[in-house]
Amino acid sequence: MADANAENEGPLGPDGKPISKKALKKQQKQAEKAAKKEQHKQAAGGDGNEDAEKEDFAKDFYGKCPMNQSQERVERDLVPVQSLILELAEKKKDEKIWCRGRLHTSRSKGKQCFFVLRHQHFNVQAIVAVGERVSKQMVKFVAAITKESIIDVEGYVRKVDQKIESCSQQDVELHVEQVWVVSAAEPRLPVQIDDLSRPESEDDLAKVNPDTRLDNRILDLRTATSQAIFRLQGGVCRLFRDTLTAKGFTEIHTPKIISAASEGGANVFTVSYFKGSAYLAQSPQLYKQMAIAGDLDKVFTVGAVFRAEDSNTHRHLTEFVGLDVEMAFKYHYHEVMDVIGDLFVNIFKGLRDNFQTEIETINKQYKSEPFKFLEPSLRLEYPEAVKLLRANGVEMGDEDDLTTPAEKLLGRLVKQKYDTDFFMLDKYPLAVRPFYTMPDPNSTKYSNSYDMFMRGEEILSGAQRIHDPDFLSERAKVHGIDLEKIRAYIDSFRYGCPPHAGGGIGMERVTMLYLGLDNVRKTSMFPRDPKRITP
């Protein structure tokens, strides 16, 4: 000890002060360690060094591609992951194929690396193993590629003896010999794709907050479920357009910047318009009717609808896509109701027949009952519904509107009685409808208006519109509406207008209810609500 003390005064630490005993001991230990390591290296010697110095013979078969600036038009056939099936394995037994996808996961074990290549909802297992064409450095490189990076691989498609349960392509495996990174992803992902795809029922594993999902929508959209939902939604739109076009309808587009609030001024967004201000359209109602007055006879429009309602519910958005229909009829507004009923039946049939895989994929994550409907669509009248509700304990007057719980109960009762999730309710009481609704000719209590329900929630509100300007002014007065504000609207009927009726639905809500999801934000790609305007 005394010796150490005497020595202490000698060596000085980096800060100029004499090093303490402890620090000195530490230094000595480190020096010993380093010496030992050197020895080891020398002994293991030949192999280690040789390895490090060994020529990387596979150097040209992997790496990061330079950023694609369309340098060269490569004539190369990229086989989609979806097509990596048994038949292909047999056909191209000794031929290499190229494939592009995302790196979903990877797992390396010394001389081998297993990884999963994913594209949309298809994924396939791939393996890169040290061999004649593959070097150890290449395996290391592949293991180090970050998740979600887009990579190009070239390899052989081989049959596997045991089915790979965790992948969509269960019969084959890729034996990879070239790997190039087309677009690298950052190492730390804000959310894991596996967490986003997990079904809700499993309790003890990580679940993703809906807000987090929406904040990282780009990653959320990559899950198989989201892919299926938005493909199905595209199908809804396409079936809507196709069915109506086949019935002789014309698609029109109505303006969204309007000068006066069309329905009830409280729920409109105001925008500054040059030196004044304008409003964002709450519904294309007014312009659809003008198109009818303009002799287009049968029109439909698909466009954005803006509602400034401060409702934070599972089924309200401030901006959504409206699918609206308006049709001039000959004698009775039931002609229009038949068309709308048939439209829905066609949409449901189309989804049932063509999107079964998508529906099953979505059901894996969000369980629900399959959607049932009747053809032709079920139509009930309001007094019948009131009678049914009263028989089941709901107290309401003949002319009362249906409250949301009453609507849900009615949906359940109709489901139990007729076994259908979709029905139409006709002849609503006049008192609860807007001023432009045509009253029933035989009774002052009711009107020629209708609502349609899916799974007990309202999706469409429609009616026969008043096409006579004098009667319209009368009804507006009864509702206490200032005639000056709707002068332009009333004037559009002054030059002859056929009797017409129609209705509008929300695309996101229809998709949500068809799939039995619990929140409309799941079916809106970038939803807008009172609390969210990004991404």
Place this chain on the structure above:
Amino acid sequence: MAISPQQGSMASTSGPSSTMYSLKPFYTDDNIVLPDVMYKMKSFYGSEDVKKPDGSTGYDIDALEKRQEAILAKLSELQKEVQKLSNSCPPTLSQKRESTSGAVIDEIIEDVVITANPSSPPLSLFVLYQLLQQQLRTVGSMHVHSSVTSVPENLKVFQNGFQSNRRDYQLAITLIWKNVNHGPELMVNPHKQSPVQGEGNMARYLARLLSPGYDSVDPITATEIDVFVDIATNQLLHGNSKEKAAALRGLNSKLGSSSWLVGSDLSLADIVVWSALQQTGQAGGAPANVQKWIKACNNNFAFKLALSVMS
């Protein structure tokens, strides 16, 4: 325990005649009143003779009488008024037909939903529908459920359900073609019932709509009809070939002695048995009396719709 004074005073009878010390008795010989309650409380209701400050008694009999008379007078007034009103607006006879089946036929349409399998259409439904049309304003509509992809043309009956105003009718029969397994199901009010299954039961329900006093008017006939309905469903529709043959023989013998199964006219029994025979294809090979009876049924107007469904 009475101690005689003599003993109490501890006097000795010997010696001088007077006692030494005399004690006054500290008890009396009177009857001792033993209490019968533990604690006695004041009467809860107040004493009977309370005296008001002005000296009169509490219950003002006269005032009470006066009040009673006033109320009676008011009542007779009201009665006169109600009588006047009822004379000016006589009560309308609401056509409320509450049959034993629970369907309430009043001014708002009542919808009876029948779900049936398109591979075995319940023919008795169509016969009963035509009979119902005679008595009530009935409308029918047909739907195809999403679980069935298509139905043949002859099953697309009841197309009038949509052309008309539902409000004008009292009863609606909604027929839904769906893949149900145990015969047709009938549903009117889901919260008050579970589905009525089987063609026989469906027919019984509809028969009670036709004649609400079905069970009470003539229980013997009702029972006889029930016997045949059971034969139709259990032996003709769902029985094995031996049971079917036995049932046919029974029918044959019954129809030998009368032209209809129960009573002297068409009844529910005829309808359901006819339907069972037609559905299982036994009508062709039936014995002679049964054939004659089938012909009589076919000629009846009520069977027209059912025959069109069959072809």
